[in-house]
Amino acid sequence: MKSENTHTETIKDLAEPKKTTTKKNKERQFKGMSLSERKEARREKLIEAGIETYGTHGFFSVTVKDVCNEAKLTERYFYESFKKSEELFQTIFIQLIESMQQNVMQSVMKASPDPKEMIHSGLTALFTMLKNDPRMARIIYIDAMLVQELHNRATIHETMGRFDRMIHAFVMLMLPHIDRSEKEISLVATGLNGYVTQIAIRWVMSGFKQSLEEILNACETVFVALVENFSKK
Template structure:
């Protein structure tokens, strides 16, 4: 649906559309993360306080909205982890600990994000492949990070990518157990475990 032109109460049509899209994404996150609520377009619109007309202004359908929510979380995880690592300096161990700690803190601050990205996305057939793509992207980024800061001419690119997949896959399972209450550990203990694993994989 086309966005109407014009300014209303000092806010442009494009800004109003962006604000509605943001509300719908947040609503999708809330509904999707709640196992007691069936994830439907109607439920998302009700949570956002917007009509279906505005839903279709931003998304072609429910799967598109859920994929956008998943992509937004993945981008936030990547951004916050990278910024934390860069702030930690050049020491590889400090970078890993800061990166993972920031990631876990994000999930502590908003548990919806971890549940959606790591648990709920698996249950949606059309999004399962997208989740896999995002995890492999994060694995590749981990491999690039390790290659830059751990070095090692004896190890090839394939070995780095393999280790990255091991690391991200293991982190996904660890965080899943933490989120569903199977594993009772602190955020610092998760970060410490991640450091041990990554050091073992790349050194």
């Protein structure tokens, strides 16, 4: 059985933004920016344009030209950073997932150590993000499920695995003295992940027809039942 500190560290790792290192090379400056800085700035513009176009119109209705028009860049700059549309979409998907995970786990940590408050805060953070940014919701819970490239590269599988581990660590943080095997908790975490994912997909595809409160109640009921069941000796 892993220690409480191990799972706390897992959650902290998920809650903290990924650190990136940049090489400091002496490059020719143009308008105060080096070549690599200008290239990175164009890449970020394309990512922002991709979120806007894919999130608004859907991946399968958007062309490379559409993304470039939104970014106000020529197509040659698109291929400077990405080989094809699917690569840009995958980059956006992973970026949005990481942002979501960090937001959820930060909310969970702030509500610790009360289990019910942790459950409420984490789920509220997740579904509020989706409601406040329908573009993110569409990319993650509609188009990503349909883009074959993400399945071929196992991106979807890896992402689901990360959420499984996050929920696993979440359960261990709520119930540090739980008397269950790691395998059992892992299976339960996978089930909870699938449950929340299916509710999120249904909610997003319906255009958020049900209230946030109804969605939260449906999810919290299952998580709270888990806590109460696992708390029994």
